[in-house]
Amino acid sequence: MTAIVDIRDLRKVYDGGFEALKGITLSIREGEILALLGPNGAGKTTLISTICGITNPSSGEVTVGGFDVVEQYRGARSLIGLVPQEMSLEPFTKVKDAVSYSRGLFGKPRDDAAIDKILKQLSLWDKRNARVVELSGGMKRRVLIAKALSHEPKVLFLDEPTAGVDVELRKDMWDVVAELKAQGVTIILTTHYIEEAEAIADRVGVINGGQLLLVEEKDALMRRLGQKTLQIELQEPTQAIPETLAGYDLELVSEGQALRYTYDTRGESTGITRLLGDLSAAGLQMRDLLTEQSSLEDIFVGLVKEGAA
């Protein structure tokens, strides 16, 4: 797959002298969903703003669809749709006018059918003639998304699209995202909700302190960094972990009905075979085995801590 967004050694120093991006290099593939995770102030919004033309890069290069975002901004920006983190909308504009306006601004000829389709897709059809002030917060968020989609972008940036959004809208939103992905749109989203990244992203990037700590296939990331647990259900409950098993990272759970073994999938060997042998030797009979992968959240928290250390 080719890179649709190519970021090279991107740095951003704000006027006050604060370095918000410290040399980010990242290739975003056409058609993928990339989730950017990072704590508050990590630089996610700054990164998106610099790609979209809202802030000037201090150094480095960004291309979108092969167009340099500074030198060939017209080509680059025509491809981009942006849903900003802040809910900024003109209060007295009608919903459908706001969406049409965005389409025009991005150089597309007026197309009422296309706008109607987007409004229906985002459940804004009933509100198409309402003014923005009359909408609830979640509906305003939908309007922002509709505006970003109005000019049929090839690359869509969603900066914390689900902050303050109810379950239903979140579901709607992921349906829209899935549909866009099916159409070949590349989607970059930032979120604090790790389950979201886990549920919909193809790749996950972790940013902290203006640095990209890693970017990896979500599955690979979880395999590579994930700790797993093995739950061993016992035939007979036991009161204590036998002395002979003291060398293993074991925990007694379910009132002695089971043992939980934590191991690192990155290690040379998991130690499972040896453990199972030692269990039988200690006279414990197994009824069932269950493995569990740790969530992205665990990985994420671990990474950010590592970066801070």
Added chain:
Amino acid sequence: MNWAAVSAMYVSEMTRFFRTIAQSFISPVISTSLYFVVFGAAIGSRIDQVEGVSYGAFIVPGLIMLSVMTQAISNASFGIYFPKFIGTIYELLSAPVNFLEVVLGFVGAAATKALFIGVVILGTASLFVDIQIQHPFAMVLFLLLTCLSFALFGFIIGIWAQNFEQLQLIPLLVITPLVFLGGSFYSISMLPPIWQKITLFNPVVYLISGFRWSFFGTADVPVGLSLLAIAGFTALCMGAIWWIFRTGWRIRS
């Protein structure tokens, strides 16, 4: 050129204007009528004629200029300040538009509104006094250039301003005095000799003089100079806006 964007910006700005069309129409009508009551009737009864024109008619070009300049500035400065204030400027900054397109859209709309008000005032004034326009082509040209250049200037103020006070500051502190002292209500030949010299440093004098010439054929300064002054002012503002967009001054961090 991204004409779709130009028209989107222009239409959206004009929509805001049409939402309050009644206000936009009524306030110049009332204020013009008041000027005629105060200046035309009260003062005009004492000043018979200025340069062969009745005082009531003499002040019409100045009155139009006064409103057009202040309206062009306030419309354009507010038009671009508002998106900065509420944050919707993000969309403009991320859109594939260049400075010329933004200027055509935003400044074009502000200039249109000012032009509309100028025409309303001319219409209202014609109810009070008999107005003849000797050089209609020049009159339209002066009016258009004034709308445009002051809208450009207002646009710069809107980008420069970081709060509402600053937005009001320049029009209040600079423009209003210059316009009032620019010969809106008198001919500079009526001033003491020393002030006749000083007042020539006021750029507004040239605009009002030229505009008045297009009505009555008499001017305080040569009409060519008037045209040069306003063309120069327009070019200066365009240059400043081009620079603003190139550097992102006050709009792009």
